[in-house]
Amino acid sequence: MGYWDARSTVLTESFPTARVAVFGLGYVGSVTAACLASLGHQVTGVDRDAFKAECILKGKAPFFEPGLEELIATNVSSGRLSAATCARQGIAQSDIGLLCVGTPSERNGNLRLDHLKRVVDEIAGLLSEAPKPYILVVRSTVFPGTCEQVVAPAVARLSGVSLVSNPEFLREGCAVQDFLQPSLVVVGGNEEQAVRRIASLYAALKAPARLVSLRTAEMIKYACNAFHAVKVAFANEIGALSEKSGASAHEVMDTLCLDRKLNISPAYLKPGFAFGGSCLPKDLRAIVYRGSRLDLKLPLLEAALPSNQQHLERAIQQVIELPAARIGFLGLAFKENTDDLRESPVIEMLERLIGKGRDVRVYDPHVQLSSIYGSNREFLLKAIPHIGRLLSESLDELLAWADHLVITQKPQAQDAEELASNALPVLNLAGASLITMGVR
Ligand SMILES: NC(=O)c1ccc[n+]([C@@H]2O[C@H](COP(=O)([O-])OP(=O)(O)OC[C@H]3O[C@@H](n4cnc5c(N)ncnc54)[C@H](O)[C@@H]3O)[C@@H](O)[C@H]2O)c1
Structure with missing residues (x-):
């Protein structure tokens, strides 16, 4: 601090x-x-x-x-x-x-x-x-x-x-x-x-x-200054893509700017964990593909997924370097308050750690193998077939097992309270300060 x-x-x-x-x-x-x-x-x-x-x-x-x-x-x-x-x-x-x-x-x-x-x-x-x-x-x-x-x-x-x-x-x-x-x-x-x-x-x-x-x-x-430059480049690339797609560049960007909750706001502007989920990666891939079909070079938009991957690599390296035998993860979904596991960066992180022979377990308040189904369950079981053995039923169980905790999403209020009274060393990848989360 x-x-x-x-x-x-x-x-x-x-x-x-x-x-x-x-x-x-x-x-x-x-x-x-x-x-x-x-x-x-x-x-x-x-x-x-x-x-x-x-x-x-x-x-x-x-x-x-x-x-x-x-x-x-x-x-x-x-x-x-x-x-x-x-x-x-x-x-x-x-x-x-x-x-x-x-x-x-x-x-x-x-x-x-x-x-x-x-x-x-x-x-x-x-x-x-x-x-x-x-x-x-x-x-x-x-x-x-x-x-x-x-x-x-x-x-x-x-x-x-x-x-x-x-x-x-x-x-x-x-x-x-x-x-x-x-x-x-x-x-x-x-x-x-x-x-x-x-x-x-x-x-x-x-x-x-x-x-x-x-x-x-x-x-x-x-x-x-970097933010200003990225904003101009973003508006110009979206503008070029809009025009080539038959939409008005100005109408698109003016409308984007009307959203003061998610667009012109502090939302998404906190350094934290890599993004994932069922929309951002998929839609960026579609933009990049469509740009190439339209003969449009969109270097800024093309760089977003590689940038996200680099961020994930840094986080994986940090976890690999932890002096810990048993690493407990709080959070499996790509963010808090969801059970959507599609393209969750935590899953890639766990796969890589398991591949390196690290002993990991994970607790997510919204993810129990018995209650997830469909594409969500398929995605998880394909990535980590023996995930059932790695999922902890409760935060208590995870804390009793682990000798180091990795937080990948903002804990729920009662979990934050429990973490505050626990002496386990923590690696916080979730962005929000641990004090804000209620964790020491
Ligand atoms: N221009 C902008 O819009 C802007 C905005 C914000 C910040 N900045 C930053 O502010 C700084 C200054 O930018 P600028 O555009 O005013 O630069 P500038 O080149 O217009 O002015 C710098 C002045 O410093 C003088 N100078 C150099 N060495 C000196 C010395 N030893 N003693 C006295 N005067 C000396 C030069 O003769 C010159 O007049 C830069 O670091 C720049 O990045 C610029």
Whole structure:
């Protein structure tokens, strides 16, 4: 569990206005500097590119972004926003430094961190010449671990310097509006006071800040951008398939978006076990087949089943590596509250473990061999002919037999209670936190 998990959503608190330096006056830095000044903070923008600093000093935007020039002009003339090419001036005029330098791609796709390293070294040098309490905030997009592995060592010798991650989610073209009405404010770090101080910069926006660990803050930015990219690719592939199938791409996607319960919602967005069941695998196979018949390449949709299989492989490997002689499984169906066993990933997992000679048993509150029939029973007996010997009648029986428990689905309330009072080691593949499930 992350450091901040217990209190991760807080409303912003009231702090006095801050003295902030923004390093890097590109798209993110210029918007951040102008918007923070408009919230009442005293802001110095720093860029080694003299053109950008001079633009701001003249009350102009260094590039086109709706609303930015007006905001810069107003705040420069009110004295709340200034700019410089020299980091020394920025540090002298601030207690908080927001790093907004670029982190472009290397040829191999890796991030280039040289701008970040250079600006951090420069700031560390200035703070060691004239020590003072300082909060260094990484706003550039960086991979999880960068703050700890790249930024922290550069300031490790300085006392009173705190490190915070505060990723930026604005979109070019509506960046000012996105800053002032943020979709998300995320502040991560290991020092509570510094994290709260940075969250407070946004207090006037009345947007609740999500306080998280340093690495979570860094990762969230990648998760968001990956999600956006996958959403666009998904809509385009479904659109292409719709059009080729005689349906309107827009009507299909507009209708999909009307469903706020399962589609545009947190449903299906929890990391957990592989999917299965009688619909998702079958229907994805049909889409991929139909796409190929229509001469349509649908790489995203084609990747869903292999991705699911990879996830199952990871889970199987985790179970294989358990230091256990007798492994008990809670859950046989592909999810809780059903007895549908068709394409349950647990069945493939059990087959593989049995093949490797592992001693396994399984309990599922809704699956007793005597009560399942038809295609369900056939599927199970075909996969694991001697399943009858492996099924436990009750959770009690399973817990008494096993020396390690693997949870593949959310336990029912009474099972969760029983698990909470049991000391058996648990591998939770079901996604929901064990505490949410009521399990220690
Ligand atoms: N552009 C976006 O829409 C967007 C949105 C969210 C996050 N981000 C992330 O924010 C970061 C900045 O993006 P951007 O688009 O503003 O980049 P950018 O290239 O437009 O601006 C970076 C600025 O940093 C300056 N700089 C570099 N080294 C410096 C130094 N040592 N001292 C002072 N200034 C220095 C450069 O001169 C440049 O003006 C990147 O990590 C990016 O991935 C960008």
